[in-house]
Amino acid sequence: MPGFSSGGVGGGVGGPASAPPRSFRPSRYVPVSAAALFLVGSTSLFFCFTCPWLSDFFSAVIPIYIAVIFLFTLANFCMATFMDPGVFPRAEEDEDKEDDFRAPLYKTVEIKGIQVRMKWCSTCRFYRPPRCSHCSVCDNCVEDFDHHCPWVNNCIGRRNYRYFFLFLISLTTHIIDVFGFGLVYVLHHRQQLDTPHAAVTMAVMCVAGLFFVPVAGLTGFHMVLVARGRTTNEQVTGKFRGGVNPFTNGCMRNISHVLCSSQAPRYVGRLRSPKSVEIQPPFLIPALTEAQLEAKVLDNGIQNDRHSARSKSSLDQIESQSADAEPPPPPKPEMRYPGLPRADTEESSLLTEAPPTPSMYKYRPAYNSPGRNHTALTHPNKMIRVESLDSPSPSIVHSSRQPSYRSEPSSLDGTTVVGGGVGARRGVGERGEGPGGPGGTTGGVLGGMSGYSLTGRSYTSYPSSLVLSMGGSHSSSMRSAHAAHNPLATLQSEGTTDTSYKSLANQTPRNGSLSYDSLLTPSESPEFESAAHELSPHKPHAPFPSVNRTGQLEMVSPSSPLQGYMSPFLSAQLAQQREGQLLQGSATFSSPHRAYLRAVSPPPSSAGLPEAQYLLQHNQDSSSRGPRNPSSSSPGARSLEPPVSPPPRGLSLGKSQTYIGETGPQHKPRPAGGGSVLGGAGAGGGQQAPQFTSRPVLANHTTSKPGGGVKKVTGVGGTTYEISV
């Protein structure tokens, strides 16, 4: 079954590019077996016991019709279950050679005017295309990732979404038919209800009735998604809450794209055409134009040097500690949460000497010992600094502060890479991913910057928000592997971390699968709560052990952003605001992380609300009620704008700005201030402000916030998804 995935336990650790060992987990087959059993079993009973009478009493068309619908349902079920969802093959080694160590965690691209972040996948070794996400259950990056469905034990992605959708529709129809005709039978046999036929019919009706509610709910939900051109992942992580979805082409086109497009090709398992071309020197060389010749003469090879210089400088610094496969040690406890209240001296020293964004490592506490990251911490910072020389800091906010955050310059693959932020983003992102709870993401404070924020759609399909929880060390732009797969649990954006590097990210902890649960409760309420407390150091939330562990609330985010996915800008602004407040109080506030932390976690969703309902409510509520916390995100954001716009007032502010810039959607025009960013975000993404309010991850009510356990999220209609955290 295509749904196989290496078990999270031990599966991902140290897995090379080749397929990691797959543990056989029979528990994964329980839902799909149950679903198949119910479907086939109930329908067979219906055919045996009820249909004969129906065909006699009414006509033979009825059983035929029911049979056709049943076969259609079964065919779609099989296709959804067995079809490759659009798995990307692992990138070959030479593809990321240039990106190694210093490559930023995120690359930004502009899609129809909206900045979208592509995250580096440390398992698959490439930057995830937009809408792609890595499924921790299947341990693959899936194109147009929708969700991992336990009922078919497979990911739903580009290739099989259509079949999944048709399966839902046909199953709903089938259930209605069975229930309806069963009811007709029972009503006609009121006096003979003790016969086995009637009893079986009633039993089948019960099963049908029982399944009708969740299935119909899910069907309705997906109908809305198809009409809006969104994936489940995007919906539950609130990426487009502000209303601007760059992937939509209008309702009719979206529907026809789902139903009528040609079957997308498989990427894995293809026959490679033999290389039949012989290449032998001598080779033709194009004639240089005069201009080119001149340029060459004047060039002095400086251009070329740039490329190598960039990598080498940082490479040298980093080589010693990042060259090995081991994750860098987490930064010292004091350095780990730059944003948290702490001794002044440390904070200030950090602020003065280090690049604006503290390096954050995404790593899971389990894998790292606290002492190890010190060097790593400093090194990346240095590297960042070096790097930053190259590029203008595009980041929105931190123009002044973090040149280093610039992500790889555009020369990198030619994609539009939004500078600074990217570097920072990686770190942040990593944090986000990492945490998932147990993961203790290093540098947890990604919080605020939800990948999904605002326009920028930085996506992190992985719960960058999880990073929030984890204290972990801040990996300076290291793409810690740990984070790589954390389940969506917190969809916090990765934005917050400062530079994270691919190298660090490449130790992938894989855990959890993207299920509704994690999607829904990205940042886990605890994160929000902690954020809400704003910087008060006491906040470890039970759900995030990592936070507790660190003892410091790394993510302190302003209360408001807690809800849902906040745009990084907003969070940044809030962070700044908070920083301002805090500065008066505790000196230790440094927020870049904080901004992020805050931003993304969705507020804890009230348990039990079906997502559909929630969505409906929320969409209305979010705008109206604003953030839960006193500092409403929207108003807060707005209010923050002015303070943000001016150059950073203090180190901390600067820092937060930096973070903001980094994590948030990388808007091309990066005004120097959070305000502008926000404005930009607003402009680009419609109204972003409300984004973070609300969004709860709806479904996530049942989340168990485990430190490393499995989170259960209730999805639409009561479907439960498990996310390993």
Added chain:
Amino acid sequence: MAETHSLQDLQQPGVSSKVFVQRDYSSGTICKFQTKFPSDLESRLDKQQFEETIQTLNNLYAEAEKLGGKSYLEGCLACLTAYTIFLCMETHYEKVLKKITRYIKDQNEKIYAPRGLLLTDPIERGLRVVEITIFEDRSVGSGR
């Protein structure tokens, strides 16, 4: 008289580097590659040529992903036959992919191989990048 060949002549030239042409996502998730000419190829290839190749590839992919009557009919037929039609029939996308493979092979033979370059079919990389392999130019040192 024995025919001797220098080892160099017999060997395939070594790979000097690889250039990856990334996807262009400016119009969404449709398959489109960037036409920006990579600097590493400046000494080997004309910009025009490169752009033409990429543009043709983009057009072919657009044709593959087109939502037209053909793909709609294909979908309907698949539904009606409970998807068993996929066992015998090749989908529209696959047909275009074959066309693309032939085009790339053709381009390699005519244009790229003589310049010491090799295009790799992006489908092998999951349609994420077009990989261009640059081979070492050892013609100067062949000694023949």
